[in-house]
Amino acid sequence: MLKNKGLTIFSCLVFAFLFLPLLLMAVTAFGEASTITFPIEGFTLKWFGNVFASNAFMEALKLSTVLALLATLLGLIIGIPAAYALARYTMKGKAFLKGFFLSPTIVPGIVVGYAIYQFVVVSLRMPIFESLLLGHFLVVLPYSIRIVSSSLEQFDFSIEEVAWTLGCNKWKTFFKIVIPNITSGISAAFMLSFINSFNNIPVSMFLSGPGVSTLPTALMNHIEYNYDPTVSAISVLLMLATIAIMFVVEKTLGIAAFTK
Amino acid sequence: MAFIQLKDIVVRYHRKQNVLKGLQLDIQKGELVSLLGPSGCGKTTTLRVMAGFIEPQEGEFHVNGKDLTKVPVHKRNFGLVFQSYALFPHLTVEDNVAFGLKLRKMAKEEIQKKVRSILEVCDLVGLEKRFPKQLSGGQRQRVALARALVIEPELLLLDEPLSNLDAKLRLHMRVEIKRIQKKLGITTIFVTHDQEECFSISDKVAVMNEGVIEQYDTPEKIYTYPKTEFVARFIGFENFICFQKQQPHCYMADNKALFITDMDIEQTTCKGTIRPDDILIKEDAEGGNVVTGTIQVRTFLGKSYQYEVKTDLGVLVVNAASERIYETGETLHLQLPANKIILV
Ligand SMILES: Nc1ncnc2c1ncn2[C@@H]1O[C@H](COP(=O)(O)OP(=O)(O)OP(=O)(O)O)[C@@H](O)[C@H]1O
Ligand SMILES: [Mg+2]
Numbered sequence: 001m002l003k004n005k006g007l008t009i010f011s012c013l014v015f016a017f018l019f020l021p022l023l024l025m026a027v028t029a030f031g032e033a034s035t036i037t038f039p040i041e042g043f044t045l046k047w048f049g050n051v052f053a054s055n056a057f058m059e060a061l062k063l064s065t066v067l068a069l070l071a072t073l074l075g076l077i078i079g080i081p082a083a084y085a086l087a088r089y090t091m092k093g094k095a096f097l098k099g100f101f102l103s104p105t106i107v108p109g110i111v112v113g114y115a116i117y118q119f120v121v122v123s124l125r126m127p128i129f130e131s132l133l134l135g136h137f138l139v140v141l142p143y144s145i146r147i148v149s150s151s152l153e154q155f156d157f158s159i160e161e162v163a164w165t166l167g168c169n170k171w172k173t174f175f176k177i178v179i180p181n182i183t184s185g186i187s188a189a190f191m192l193s194f195i196n197s198f199n200n201i202p203v204s205m206f207l208s209g210p211g212v213s214t215l216p217t218a219l220m221n222h223i224e225y226n227y228d229p230t231v232s233a234i235s236v237l238l239m240l241a242t243i244a245i246m247f248v249v250e251k252t253l254g255i256a257a258f259t260k
Numbered sequence: 261m262a263f264i265q266l267k268d269i270v271v272r273y274h275r276k277q278n279v280l281k282g283l284q285l286d287i288q289k290g291e292l293v294s295l296l297g298p299s300g301c302g303k304t305t306t307l308r309v310m311a312g313f314i315e316p317q318e319g320e321f322h323v324n325g326k327d328l329t330k331v332p333v334h335k336r337n338f339g340l341v342f343q344s345y346a347l348f349p350h351l352t353v354e355d356n357v358a359f360g361l362k363l364r365k366m367a368k369e370e371i372q373k374k375v376r377s378i379l380e381v382c383d384l385v386g387l388e389k390r391f392p393k394q395l396s397g398g399q400r401q402r403v404a405l406a407r408a409l410v411i412e413p414e415l416l417l418l419d420e421p422l423s424n425l426d427a428k429l430r431l432h433m434r435v436e437i438k439r440i441q442k443k444l445g446i447t448t449i450f451v452t453h454d455q456e457e458c459f460s461i462s463d464k465v466a467v468m469n470e471g472v473i474e475q476y477d478t479p480e481k482i483y484t485y486p487k488t489e490f491v492a493r494f495i496g497f498e499n500f501i502c503f504q505k506q507q508p509h510c511y512m513a514d515n516k517a518l519f520i521t522d523m524d525i526e527q528t529t530c531k532g533t534i535r536p537d538d539i540l541i542k543e544d545a546e547g548g549n550v551v552t553g554t555i556q557v558r559t560f561l562g563k564s565y566q567y568e569v570k571t572d573l574g575v576l577v578v579n580a581a582s583e584r585i586y587e588t589g590e591t592l593h594l595q596l597p598a599n600k601i602i603l604v
Contacts, residue, residue, distance in 0.1 A: 158346040164333040165311060165340040166360035166411060180350045 079144025109202030151185025262286035297468030339408030
């Protein structure tokens, strides 16, 4: 590999710029003072205890997890067949459809949230949880379609045809031949969808109602009135969870799954 | 009645133009038939109609007296090998081969027995646990073949199965395919655009041109007696001369010269053709079937020289051994032996 001192220093600076704030945040979670300060005084784990003791946070965590899981699953159930159809068949207006499916990644989340609020919640009187689910589903669907599509680009459809000739019908072939060959794409789509739904604020802001909020909105609400290290503690916990997920993915699929 | 019958098959893709234009083909049980033709003439399309990927707009496809035109792919029981082999990347050699059998709800022991015996036939023993990525081109090719054969297909379809292999392996594999095909007695269709490959392997050859079969015959017949100008050109004839029939076995060229031919056909106008190798170079203009001209271009071919000779019949191409070398501009007397002139 080529060595270049200037470049190395530059990368280190970028790295520091990205990670130092996270590191500082993590450190503040252990301070004894009742506001976030740096450097910290003393050492305590009570803010972590606070997180688990807080009913609001625990409820929000549960809601966010369930929501992210369901939205992701729905996104995959709809997204995988859609990506398959887009890759397999040439149809009129394919480019348009592709653009349409991907549009929510271009349209700001605020707009999606507002649109759903206007047309679904207000006019159809959909319950809070269902409308949250709908919103999150719309947010994550493009990730499924886009990631699975790019895995299908590497897929040689003649192996599907061979399976048909061997006596496998189209449905079975889809599950026995197509799916096993795009698992890395599906896992990557799962992770990205989950993380995106879990972290989403704009859509959730519009759609959460009294007593029902997702973790990020609960955090925002909390910060508005309190500036204590509970927030840092939650962040540390979330970072640990993300690192754990990434570690598992890296071990099982390789980090390349994310860049595909 | 033939085992396999393609009756007036017409296929068109999205555009109006027909890709297959009323294609007819009859194949006997156990035969190996090649579809030979230039790129884009519709060979793969014909194969895909038989496999069931394409439903023809017109015509019928019969196997053993049954009309299969509308039967879906997975109910046809045909073996298929693609140019790209199309092995299942997530399965081992063994599981690739067993895939078709497992769908047939066979007992485990029976599957194992069949897989083992086909792997032996295809010379793949010892590679059972490997994944496709870990195999050489020739080995992948044989796995694809084994996977298609193990289901005991009624018909085996091969679409240019050898074109991704190097020259030596191609030669070896075509002998292998022929051996296995004869051993199992499976009716086989072999698509290729390589004529040597096609002649060496086939019981019969169907030469295709623009969506129809121009000639369907044994390789020997096609090599020596092409029926149309297209077939003749495709298998190496050159030197096409317009003929008017004077009397049986006697034809007149445009320059009024008379040619005697062993062959004879009904039509009064036709073309006489001869391979560059079959034209003889003579010392003088004595004897019949001789034309005279001057050499325009000389090309060295290794074993021989090729001369383009300008005569009043047009330019004739002649291959001659390199013992006696002629120079450009020299006058040549060319004899077209009566038994080598083919009328199309
Ligand atoms: N899916 C398709 N859509 C539209 N046209 C097609 C399609 N497949 C093939 N064609 C056209 O049909 C004609 C015949 O194609 P086919 O693939 O059968 O040729 P081939 O004889 O197999 O040629 P090659 O030797 O190059 O494989 C070609 O002109 C091709 O452009
Ligand atoms: Mg082809």
